[in-house]
Amino acid sequence: MTDPYLRVENVVKKFGPFIALNGVNLEVYPGEVHALLGDNGAGKSTLIKTLAGVHRPTSGQLYIEGKPVDFRNPRDASDAGIGTVYQDLAVNQLMSVTRNFFMGRELKGPLGTLKMDVMDKIAHDEMLKIGIDFSDPTQAVGTMSGGQRQTLAIARAIYFGAKVLILDEPTSALGQKQQMEVLKTVKRVRKRGDIAIIFITHNEIHSQLVADRYTFLALGQVIGAGKAGELSHDEIRRLMAGGAEMKDLEGELAAI
Amino acid sequence: MSDRSEADRLAQESALARLVRRPEAGAFIVMIVVVTMITFASDFKAFNALGLKNNLAIIAQFGIIATGAALLMIGGEFDLSIGSMIGFAGMSMAMMLKWGLPFGLGEATPFLAFAITLAMTLSLGWLIGTIVVRSGLSSFIVSLAFLFFLRGTTEVSFRLINQSTQISGLPDFKEQSWVAWAFGGEMFGWVYDAWFALGGNINRRGEQWVDGFDARVLWWLIIAGVAYFVLSRTQLGNWIYATGDNKDSARANGVPVNRVKTSLFMFTAFCATIFAACQVFDTNTADAAKGNLMELNAIAIAVVGGTLMTGGFGSVIGVAFGAVTFGLVANAVFYIPWLDGSFYRVFVGVVLLAAVFANERIRKRITGGI
Numbered sequence: 001m002t003d004p005y006l007r008v009e010n011v012v013k014k015f016g017p018f019i020a021l022n023g024v025n026l027e028v029y030p031g032e033v034h035a036l037l038g039d040n041g042a043g044k045s046t047l048i049k050t051l052a053g054v055h056r057p058t059s060g061q062l063y064i065e066g067k068p069v070d071f072r073n074p075r076d077a078s079d080a081g082i083g084t085v086y087q088d089l090a091v092n093q094l095m096s097v098t099r100n101f102f103m104g105r106e107l108k109g110p111l112g113t114l115k116m117d118v119m120d121k122i123a124h125d126e127m128l129k130i131g132i133d134f135s136d137p138t139q140a141v142g143t144m145s146g147g148q149r150q151t152l153a154i155a156r157a158i159y160f161g162a163k164v165l166i167l168d169e170p171t172s173a174l175g176q177k178q179q180m181e182v183l184k185t186v187k188r189v190r191k192r193g194d195i196a197i198i199f200i201t202h203n204e205i206h207s208q209l210v211a212d213r214y215t216f217l218a219l220g221q222v223i224g225a226g227k228a229g230e231l232s233h234d235e236i237r238r239l240m241a242g243g244a245e246m247k248d249l250e251g252e253l254a255a256i
Numbered sequence: 257m258s259d260r261s262e263a264d265r266l267a268q269e270s271a272l273a274r275l276v277r278r279p280e281a282g283a284f285i286v287m288i289v290v291v292t293m294i295t296f297a298s299d300f301k302a303f304n305a306l307g308l309k310n311n312l313a314i315i316a317q318f319g320i321i322a323t324g325a326a327l328l329m330i331g332g333e334f335d336l337s338i339g340s341m342i343g344f345a346g347m348s349m350a351m352m353l354k355w356g357l358p359f360g361l362g363e364a365t366p367f368l369a370f371a372i373t374l375a376m377t378l379s380l381g382w383l384i385g386t387i388v389v390r391s392g393l394s395s396f397i398v399s400l401a402f403l404f405f406l407r408g409t410t411e412v413s414f415r416l417i418n419q420s421t422q423i424s425g426l427p428d429f430k431e432q433s434w435v436a437w438a439f440g441g442e443m444f445g446w447v448y449d450a451w452f453a454l455g456g457n458i459n460r461r462g463e464q465w466v467d468g469f470d471a472r473v474l475w476w477l478i479i480a481g482v483a484y485f486v487l488s489r490t491q492l493g494n495w496i497y498a499t500g501d502n503k504d505s506a507r508a509n510g511v512p513v514n515r516v517k518t519s520l521f522m523f524t525a526f527c528a529t530i531f532a533a534c535q536v537f538d539t540n541t542a543d544a545a546k547g548n549l550m551e552l553n554a555i556a557i558a559v560v561g562g563t564l565m566t567g568g569f570g571s572v573i574g575v576a577f578g579a580v581t582f583g584l585v586a587n588a589v590f591y592i593p594w595l596d597g598s599f600y601r602v603f604v605g606v607v608l609l610a611a612v613f614a615n616e617r618i619r620k621r622i623t624g625g626i
């Protein structure tokens with residue numbers, strides 16, 4: 001079997017006295033979707049910010065293709081192939097699809113002019129690869145649906161060299177149909193085979209539709225992990241609830 | 257259904273519909289209406305040889321500073337110090353021309369007076385920009401502080417060195433200095449020569465009446481042309497849009513947001529300095545009150561030209577239309593005898609309000625109507 005592209009070893013992150021992450025281990029493989037699940041406050045966002053170079057771990061080590069790495073800032077992380085699509089997506093509504101796609105990394109011809117035609121074509125083709133046929137790359141992003149914007153942000157991250165694509169709750173702000181669009185996008189990226197995806201969600205159904213591997217976080221610790229085939233439905237539901245038995249929770253609810 | 261995709265919901269539009277929805281469409285219509293009305297109300301005098309020259313002079317003045325203000329607004333900030341910067345730059349140049357270089361370094365040539373002044377104003381623009389991006393304070397308040405500070409400094413310097421807040425009767429430098437000529441001379445003489453050759457442009461004695469347009473018209477065309485090119489065709493242009501639209505996402509994508517903003521504050525200072533240089537070398541005078549309220553005219557023109565107050569969106573062409581409109585109305589009193597000059601401000605108020613509503617509709621349409 002292949003080696004993990006990214007390995008997280010015993011990562012601890014403290015904010016002052018508060019232990020946000022307490023010795024987390026994680027491995028992500030190219031061509032796989034790794035679902036990262038856990039309740040609010042479990043530490044999911046803190047973990048991905050550590051991977052994205054926003055936070056530095058208090059202790060522990062990250063490895064890219066087996067080599068230890070130290071990200072001092074987000075630039076280091078993105079240079080190492082970590083592409084993060086945050087919940088707000090970092091898109092600008094008033095600007096066109098193409099201008100958003102190349103924001104900060106525009107293609108320039110002689111005299112420093114933008115190669116608008118080339119950029120239009122790349123933006124169109126890259127988005128088509130993962131599922132949206134965008135007829136008009138000059139359309140403002142503000143007129144796009146939430147799912148389309150997500151696709152834009154993902155296509156952009158991939159085009160600019162992401163080997164690990166981190167999606168922070170990509171489906172949480174969307175309606176039913178668009179959630180499915182995003183899941184389709186995730187599967188298409190997975191099919192390429194060369195990109196590892198970390199998929200953060202609250203939604204067990206969504207995770208079961210796309211995930212190859214699971215890691216469950218609760219109170220800053222990994223309380224369970226495994227491959228898709230090895231975990232039962234009930235086990236997944238139990239771990240998502242932070243380890244509590246669903247029966248117990250239902251019982252507690254009924255007792256009130 | 258199902259083979260229908262999200263993209264199909266974007267209705268296909270005709271070329272005309274697209275044109276009407278451009279940000280400068282409103283400004284264009286207002287301009288056409290104003291040009292037509294003034295043409296007839298002035299009995300065509302507003303566009304005879306002299307009328308055209310005088311109208312273009314003020315249009316160019318408005319156009320120069322409004323272009324600067326619009327670019328800065330697209331980048332998400334305001335500059336209320338433009339008017340005071342004009343006064344400051346004019347004072348600085350005239351004072352050097354009259355009293356020599358600072359620290360007794362000898363006589364000032366027009367080139368030196370301009371270059372030293374530009375160095376000062378660009379530094380001031382840099383300072384305003386740096387304060388805004390470092391402090392995170394609103395540029396409205398920071399540049400308001402500079403509005404007072406610079407106007408005050410201008411008056412104090414005038415009184416200390418010159419004993420009076422005016423300088424008049426400077427020698428005419430245009431003959432000897434190409435720099436003075438480039439700012440205060442006349443350009444496009446061939447237009448008026450051709451006009452004369454075709455049988456127009458004749459004064460009462462039957463000679464050629466007007467020789468050329470003010471140099472500031474050329475400066476306006478250059479500044480607007482460069483601004484248009486930069487905004488629509490270059491990386492810097494994309495950065496300006498991105499910075500004004502949402503600076504956090506721009507930053508997250510690697511746009512040097514602070515440098516973009518600081519450069520734009522320097523650009524408004526540059527525009528103010530060109531405005532002042534044209535004034536000083538044209539009239540050979542300076543006055544501490546010069547440029548008063550120009551910052552507000554510039555912002556009003558930028559808004560009428562289709563620039564959003566919230567940043568991220570605007571059109572250099574629309575701003576040019578706005579400058580034409582405002583310039584014509586400001587000058588209309590000279591060609592329409594019965595008109596009260598204060599109608600200019602009435603007009604500005606009405607048009608500005610209408611433009612803000614129109615722009616808001618555009619913004620809502622683009623951002624999905626929230």
Ligand SMILES: Nc1ncnc2c1ncn2[C@@H]1O[C@H](COP(=O)(O)OP(=O)(O)O)[C@@H](O)[C@H]1O
Nearest residue numbers: 015018020038039040041042043044045046047
């Ligand atoms: N910058 C920070 N400073 C202090 N505490 C933080 C910071 N970021 C996150 N935390 C805390 O760490 C815990 C985990 O947060 P987070 O990683 O955002 O959880 P999740 O994304 O799983 O909901 C929370 O209790 C949160 O309050």
Ligand SMILES: [Mg+2]
Nearest residue numbers: 041044045046
């Ligand atoms: Mg979170």
